[in-house]
Amino acid sequence: MAKGVWIVAEQRDGAFRKISFELAATARKLADQLGDEVCAVLCGAGIEGIAGQLGKYGVDRVFVADSPALEPYTTDAHALAVAKIVKENDPAILLLGASTQGKDLAGRLAGKLATGLATDCTDVKIVDGKLLALRPMYAGKCYAEVAIASFPQMASLRPNVFPATENPKAGAVVKFDPALEAGQLKTKVIEVQKDTSGKVDLTEANIIVTGGRGMKGPEGYAVLEELAAILGATVGASRAAVDAGWRPQSDQVGQTGKIVSANLYIACGVSGAIQHLAGMSSSKFIVAVNKDPEAPIFAKADYGVVEDLFKFMPEFAKECKKLLA
Amino acid sequence: MNIVACVKQVPDTEAQIKVKPDGSGIEEGGIKWVMNPYDEFGVEEALRLKEKNGGEVTIVSVGPQRAMETIRTALAMGADRGIHICDPAFDGADAYTTASALAAAIKAIPHDIIFCGQRAIDDDSGQVGAILAELLGIPQVTVITKLEFTGAGVKVIRPIEGAQLLIECPLPCLLTAQKGLNEPRYASLPGIMKAKKKPVDVKDAAGLGVSVANKATIVKFVPPPARAAGKIICGDDVALKAAELARLLREEAKVI
Numbered sequence: 305m306a307k308g309v310w311i312v313a314e315q316r317d318g319a320f321r322k323i324s325f326e327l328a329a330t331a332r333k334l335a336d337q338l339g340d341e342v343c344a345v346l347c348g349a350g351i352e353g354i355a356g357q358l359g360k361y362g363v364d365r366v367f368v369a370d371s372p373a374l375e376p377y378t379t380d381a382h383a384l385a386v387a388k389i390v391k392e393n394d395p396a397i398l399l400l401g402a403s404t405q406g407k408d409l410a411g412r413l414a415g416k417l418a419t420g421l422a423t424d425c426t427d428v429k430i431v432d433g434k435l436l437a438l439r440p441m442y443a444g445k446c447y448a449e450v451a452i453a454s455f456p457q458m459a460s461l462r463p464n465v466f467p468a469t470e471n472p473k474a475g476a477v478v479k480f481d482p483a484l485e486a487g488q489l490k491t492k493v494i495e496v497q498k499d500t501s502g503k504v505d506l507t508e509a510n511i512i513v514t515g516g517r518g519m520k521g522p523e524g525y526a527v528l529e530e531l532a533a534i535l536g537a538t539v540g541a542s543r544a545a546v547d548a549g550w551r552p553q554s555d556q557v558g559q560t561g562k563i564v565s566a567n568l569y570i571a572c573g574v575s576g577a578i579q580h581l582a583g584m585s586s587s588k589f590i591v592a593v594n595k596d597p598e599a600p601i602f603a604k605a606d607y608g609v610v611e612d613l614f615k616f617m618p619e620f621a622k623e624c625k626k627l628l629a
Numbered sequence: 630m631n632i633v634a635c636v637k638q639v640p641d642t643e644a645q646i647k648v649k650p651d652g653s654g655i656e657e658g659g660i661k662w663v664m665n666p667y668d669e670f671g672v673e674e675a676l677r678l679k680e681k682n683g684g685e686v687t688i689v690s691v692g693p694q695r696a697m698e699t700i701r702t703a704l705a706m707g708a709d710r711g712i713h714i715c716d717p718a719f720d721g722a723d724a725y726t727t728a729s730a731l732a733a734a735i736k737a738i739p740h741d742i743i744f745c746g747q748r749a750i751d752d753d754s755g756q757v758g759a760i761l762a763e764l765l766g767i768p769q770v771t772v773i774t775k776l777e778f779t780g781a782g783v784k785v786i787r788p789i790e791g792a793q794l795l796i797e798c799p800l801p802c803l804l805t806a807q808k809g810l811n812e813p814r815y816a817s818l819p820g821i822m823k824a825k826k827k828p829v830d831v832k833d834a835a836g837l838g839v840s841v842a843n844k845a846t847i848v849k850f851v852p853p854p855a856r857a858a859g860k861i862i863c864g865d866d867v868a869l870k871a872a873e874l875a876r877l878l879r880e881e882a883k884v885i
């Protein structure tokens with residue numbers, strides 16, 4: 305019978321992505337309810353050394369495939385490797401991150417394992433011994449509780465939503481051979497163009513400062529950049545600002561941009577169109593700064609300030625700097 | 630070149646979504662149905678490839694009768710033919726069942742490149758493309774923002790957190806489209822007229838030889854979690870308001 309709660313851990317350049325710890329801690333919680341163990345799969349090259357770190361977040365065993373063919377990530381190689389070890393061990397539950405890599409891998413694995421997958425979940429729990437996942441649909445306009453009839457019961461978890469609670473376990477490292485053959489690997493990463501700005505991606509950011517059409521032009525963002533530097537935040541944009549060419553596409557938050565889940569989301573000069581709200585409403589705290597008291601963004605905001613942003617934001621940046629000094 | 634674009638009909642992004650009182654689904658009355666915006670990018674890219682390299686574009690959609698309008702929209706944009714997989718058996722189909730139906734239809738026709746959207750904006754699941762690629766036994770690259778056809782294959786750009794990947798992939802392959810790939814065209818009036826005469830095959834589950842095998846089921850639809858009412862920070866003095874917000878974020882919310 306299918307048994308155990310498994311995660312697919314994610315690393316890049318030999319360091320774990322934060323989502324891996326969120327996955328481990330969540331798996332631990334589920335496994336404790338089931339009286340099962342937590343196992344992780346970790347794929348890459350030269351990564352055996354970091355595998356044990358997952359123990360800190362509640363992983364009992366880490367299955368490691370260490371091979372040059374697994375670096376950089378390709379769907380072909382990782383899906384084959386993970387599917388192999390999962391099939392050999394028959395876990396009851398398999399969790400992945402809903403990061404760009406996790407989403408790509410999860411779909412392909414669901415196909416390979418011919419099982420059900422709930423994507424981008426914001427809650428998972430055990431009900432009657434089975435996984436029950438909660439996930440937003442229709443851009444968060446409604447949610448669905450999803451149950452999975454096949455094994456492993458797969459879910460991908462939205463980054464930044466689940467706490468990475470520490471709960472030390474053995475984290476024993478078990479190596480496995482992914483048995484990859486060159487003929488099976490069709491796609492090839494020929495270049496990685498890194499963003500050298502050091503900016504944390506919006507989907508992983510703890511704090512986001514977003515500017516909309518109210519910023520009036522690309523120059524307006526200077527004050528948001530300044531605040532972001534003080535808070536360690538990432539600057540985002542509404543589609544209006546992206547379409548106007550003020551900010552790159554990769555900054556867009558919303559239904560046709562990035563779905564983010566920040567601890568603190570500050571929206572400046574954003575009206576709060578339904579498509580924008582779709583991308584940010586699972587953030588924990590939302591602040592709106594807008595000169596129009598009727599702007600729909602205020603309905604979603606924990607804290608609202610009705611003010612001209614060009615007057616308010618510099619003052620606010622000053623206050624934050626004072627407070628954090 | 631034989632290009633396939635999968636399109637799904639979805640509620641438009643402005644639609645108010647209301648959960649039925651018994652949680653069994655959403656109220657469909659009053660919804661305006663449109664082509665999934667990410668599928669528009671796929672159709673547009675398919676048409677551009679055809680215009681440059683020759684070939685045919687086939688549109689495939691699984692959906693109720695109204696989905697025919699969306700297929701016609703794609704034909705009006707310039708696609709050549711359609712396959713409409715229409716069977717009440719597929720109502721409420723999960724990603725695996727939908728991908729199985731698409732795979733059965735696509736296996737029967739020549740295909741070099743298949744486009745899907747990176748996700749459908751109704752179920753927001755983003756997995757049909759990958760499952761379809763697996764069922765067809767072909768490679769995938771998901772969430773692409775740029776495509777170059779090289780003859781034997783494609784070179785695509787896939788943005789990830791903090792980087793862009795340039796990926797090479799041989800044909801046949803499946804690609805999922807992200808915003809930024811192109812600007813989809815509108816259907817022209819002559820295009821709309823022509824679309825009426827273009828062939829659309831209607832297939833059901835039996836005709837395709839697929840059975841419904843849902844693996845993920847929605848137990849219940851629920852409204853979004855409620856947010857506590859917010860606080861408006863009042864006053865005339867901008868500096869005082871700024872100080873108050875900073876204080877609340879630090880002491881009450883504890884987020885800075």
Ligand SMILES: Cc1cc2nc3c(=O)[nH]c(=O)nc-3n(C[C@H](O)[C@H](O)[C@H](O)COP(=O)(O)OP(=O)(O)OC[C@H]3O[C@@H](n4cnc5c(N)ncnc54)[C@H](O)[C@@H]3O)c2cc1C
Nearest residue numbers: 516517518542543544558559560561573574575580595613
């Ligand atoms: C298919 C589709 C997909 C879409 N996807 C997205 C998406 O992913 N993301 C997205 O954001 N949008 C999306 N949109 C667009 C969306 O409908 C809105 O048009 C857009 O979000 C508006 O951006 P905005 O709030 O910046 O601009 P506006 O709606 O113009 O709002 C500007 C706000 O700034 C305020 N303001 C102006 N000056 C000042 C000032 N000096 N001080 C303070 N406040 C000021 C105004 O009061 C106003 O509320 C989509 C639309 C469609 C049709």
Ligand SMILES: Nc1ncnc2c1ncn2[C@@H]1O[C@H](COP(=O)(O)O)[C@@H](O)[C@H]1O
Nearest residue numbers: 635636691745746748749754755756757
């Ligand atoms: N019913 C369907 N008919 C045709 N294509 C679909 C259907 N459902 C999903 N797709 C394709 O798969 C993509 C991803 O959908 P999803 O996995 O549901 O988010 C969509 O953008 C479509 O291209």
